[in-house]
Amino acid sequence: MADMLYGRIIKALAGFYYVEADGMVYKTRARGRFRNNRQKPLVGDFCQFDLSGHQEGYILKMEPRLNVLERPPIANVDQALLVFSITEPDFDDILLDKFLAIVENADIKPVIIITKIDIDDTKMDDIKQRYAPYELHFIDSMSGDGVEEIKSLLKDKVTVVMGQSGVGKSTMLNALDKTQNIATGEISQALGRGRHTTRHVELIKMYGGYIADTPGFSSLEMKLTPEELSTSYHDFRELTPDCRFRGCMHDKEPDCAVKAAVEKGTIAKSRYAHYLVMLKDARLREEKKYG
Numbered sequence: 001m002a003d004m005l006y007g008r009i010i011k012a013l014a015g016f017y018y019v020e021a022d023g024m025v026y027k028t029r030a031r032g033r034f035r036n037n038r039q040k041p042l043v044g045d046f047c048q049f050d051l052s053g054h055q056e057g058y059i060l061k062m063e064p065r066l067n068v069l070e071r072p073p074i075a076n077v078d079q080a081l082l083v084f085s086i087t088e089p090d091f092d093d094i095l096l097d098k099f100l101a102i103v104e105n106a107d108i109k110p111v112i113i114i115t116k117i118d119i120d121d122t123k124m125d126d127i128k129q130r131y132a133p134y135e136l137h138f139i140d141s142m143s144g145d146g147v148e149e150i151k152s153l154l155k156d157k158v159t160v161v162m163g164q165s166g167v168g169k170s171t172m173l174n175a176l177d178k179t180q181n182i183a184t185g186e187i188s189q190a191l192g193r194g195r196h197t198t199r200h201v202e203l204i205k206m207y208g209g210y211i212a213d214t215p216g217f218s219s220l221e222m223k224l225t226p227e228e229l230s231t232s233y234h235d236f237r238e239l240t241p242d243c244r245f246r247g248c249m250h251d252k253e254p255d256c257a258v259k260a261a262v263e264k265g266t267i268a269k270s271r272y273a274h275y276l277v278m279l280k281d282a283r284l285r286e287e288k289k290y291g
């Protein structure tokens with residue numbers, strides 16, 4: 001077929017998909033059959049599209065995905081910056097542990113970013129200790145402290161920014177790249193919508209990679225099964241071969257390597273406690289589903 005192009009969807013807005021191919025961005029629509037197939041194209045997807053005879057392109061074929069995140073809806077993600085403020089709003093370790101489970105289960109690398117350390121730096125050591133198995137950055141987006149190290153993480157990667165509303169996601173993106181002008185809490189309250197808003201999903205080019213800001217959300221629907229949950233955290237997963245029972249849920253089982261690590265202090269008690277709560281919820285969901 002003539003005029004077939006191959007590219008990546010970088011923005012979805014008002015029924016259109018903006019596809020980047022060979023350095024150009026094309027406005028396209030999806031054929032109805034993708035929707036009927038439950039194969040709704042997502043930002044991050046690779047696709048083939050046809051440009052012949054139309055003002056807009058038509059997406060004809062979707063490539064298989066490496067992974068998908070539901071919130072924000074985006075495919076083929078390499079890493080997630082999990083942004084949490086130390087205060088205003090208070091550091092929410094329950095939500096962080098939930099994000100970590102969801103992201104690691106999807107084979108996406110989590111990077112924890114703690115913001116607003118200029119307001120309160122008393123909790124930093126505790127956070128460092130509890131999240132030692134993870135890549136962790138502390139930043140102050142006002143002065144730009146710690147922002148430089150994040151730039152080098154973006155090269156050749158598709159990165160999503162996740163976190164509650166008000167933690168400083170958009171402010172961090174503006175601090176990373178001064179040309180962005182993304183609306184932040186203060187601006188959007190005072191002046192209405194800014195140049196960019198975070199109502200739609202869009203991959204923004206930055207430091208040799210793509211990054212997607214997301215609207216804040218304070219809750220996330222947890223859909224992991226008990227089995228998925230028990231193997232989602234990479235440090236739990238690495239210990240699993242040392243558990244006495246194959247398929248150990250790290251709960252009531254004897255000789256569990258994860259529980260031993262909690263006793264030793266190499267896995268934080270808080271993380272394990274949150275894991276048990278999520279496990280209980282996951283089991284309840286399963287009971288409801290299968291009776």
Ligand SMILES: Nc1nc2c(ncn2[C@@H]2O[C@H](COP(=O)(O)OP(=O)(O)O)[C@@H](O)[C@H]2O)c(=O)[nH]1
Nearest residue numbers: 116140141142165166167168169170171184185
């Ligand atoms: N003191 C301080 N304030 C920050 C920092 N990061 C963001 N803020 C403020 O926190 C508020 C919410 O930031 P915003 O980027 O809109 O949060 P978002 O909802 O996660 O995108 C704004 O008033 C920012 O100025 C920081 O590192 N230090």
Ligand SMILES: [Mg+2]
Nearest residue numbers: 169170184198
């Ligand atoms: Mg924002």
Ligand SMILES: [Zn+2]
Nearest residue numbers: 243248250256
């Ligand atoms: Zn175990």
